[in-house]
Amino acid sequence: MSTPVLPGLRLRQLPRTIEPLHRETSGSYLGRLAAANRLSHQELSAHIQDPDRIHPGKLSALHVLHCLSGHPVDRLLRALPDLRTAELTARFTAQPLKPLPDKCWTTQPVCTRCLAGLGITTHASHHVPVSTNICLRHGRWIGRYGQQLELGTVPEVIRAQRHHYNLVRRHGQRIVTYAMAEATDICLRWWDSDRFDRRWRRRMTELSGPKWHAFKDDIELVACTYPDIVALAGLFASPHLRFLPFTGKERDLRRFIREVRERAAPGYSLDAAGKRDPLIRWIEEEPSDRGLPLYPWRPPSRPAPEHVSVP
Known part of the structure; x- marks a missing residue:
């Protein structure tokens, strides 16, 4: 069975394509795709949005990346979670794929040593659980502004x-x-x-x-x-x-x-x-x-003491 595609390709595939990373952000992948073809992110964005070239209507991010990269739609949906919607995953993937819950996931730069191991020299961002601060594989702290820190001594x-x-x-x-x-x-x-x-x-x-x-x-x-x-x-x-x-x-x-x-x-x-x-x-x-809306525990039904001293 052939892989389903979005109708009406309205952008040509770029000369060089690259594989998306696991849970990479769509913006990061688009930026790496531009760099692989020696384009700036701004140049590629202008090309995508050019009303004289692309019409009618605005292209979805999934449609854009499918056209430019040449990768099947189902592969892009598996790798790039922020492209997923219930309608798209039901239409283009054999198994349901859920969007990542906003409160449990965040975006973070990919460890540069992980990227180097894949032969990637550009920066990339991916979705990680909000409790993630460190690449455990390489012992590197990943800062919120892209800084990375070796933790071998601590x-x-x-x-x-x-x-x-x-x-x-x-x-x-x-x-x-x-x-x-x-x-x-x-x-x-x-x-x-x-x-x-x-x-x-x-x-x-x-x-x-x-x-x-x-x-x-x-x-x-x-x-x-x-x-x-x-x-x-x-x-x-x-x-x-x-x-x-x-x-x-x-x-x-x-x-x-x-x-x-x-x-x-x-x-x-x-x-x-x-x-x-x-x-x-x-x-x-x-x-x-305990009366606050976001309080997540169920406290025991015992009253708090007025005062307890500790010697």
């Missing part, structure tokens, strides 16, 4: 990515995203006041040398703080551990604080924390946050 950062994935498998993406936001906020507030920062400072020294200097959004600093944030997020993501401070039992609160010390804040003490401490604020505000 293997615990690489292990934190595996921990992050495990949390998502255990608790689900929605819960882990919420917990990561909470953990990030608390850790950054601690570090802004120069508290509990020994671990990430040690990693910065291992990664960048003893005379390192970094700003808050620098890729090195973001990578080196990642393990502590993931560890604390694991505490907040667990329904059993999360609600320990609210059972009214002193031993449960002791267990919760012990987990905080072990995961992200060695030496942490409620007695020494002070009212402005971010974890104290979290304990005070968490019961009221």
Whole structure:
């Protein structure tokens, strides 16, 4: 059986074609296709949109890439998820292909070492789970602005990515995203006041040398703080551990604080924390946050204690 095609080819196939990458963005593939034919992305876009050349009506992205690349439509739909719609996949693929859920996936530059292994020298972008920060195959941190960082001297950062994935498998993406936001906020507030920062400072020294200097959004600093944030997020993501401070039992609160010390804040003490401490604020505000529309847990039906002290 022949592969179905879109009707009415309205663009000629380019002289050189290339294979799309797995889960590549359609914009990335179009840019690489242009580069392979020694065209700028702007020149190719102008050619596609030229009303004197292409008529009637606007071409869909799937139609454009099918015409220019010469690849069958079903192959493009399998490789490029942002082209998928229920109608197109039902029409052109033997097996149903679902669009990627927006809340669970994001776009990210492809690891340059992965690209080099495929003989690709241009940049590319692909769809990845939102919990992805590191190429585990090559141990590289992939920054949001395209920067990439070798992590060979800080293997615990690489292990934190595996921990992050495990949390998502255990608790689900929605819960882990919420917990990561909470953990990030608390850790950054601690570090802004120069508290509990020994671990990430040690990693910065291992990664960048003893005379390192970094700003808050620098890729090195973001990578080196990642393990502590993931560890604390694991505490907040667990329904059993999360609600320990609210059972009214002193031993449960002791267990919760012990987990905080072990995961992200060695030496942490409620007695020494002070009212402005971010974890104290979290304990005070968490019961009221349960009424928020995005709150993803089902809390136990036990009232929060008015006050519990820890010696």
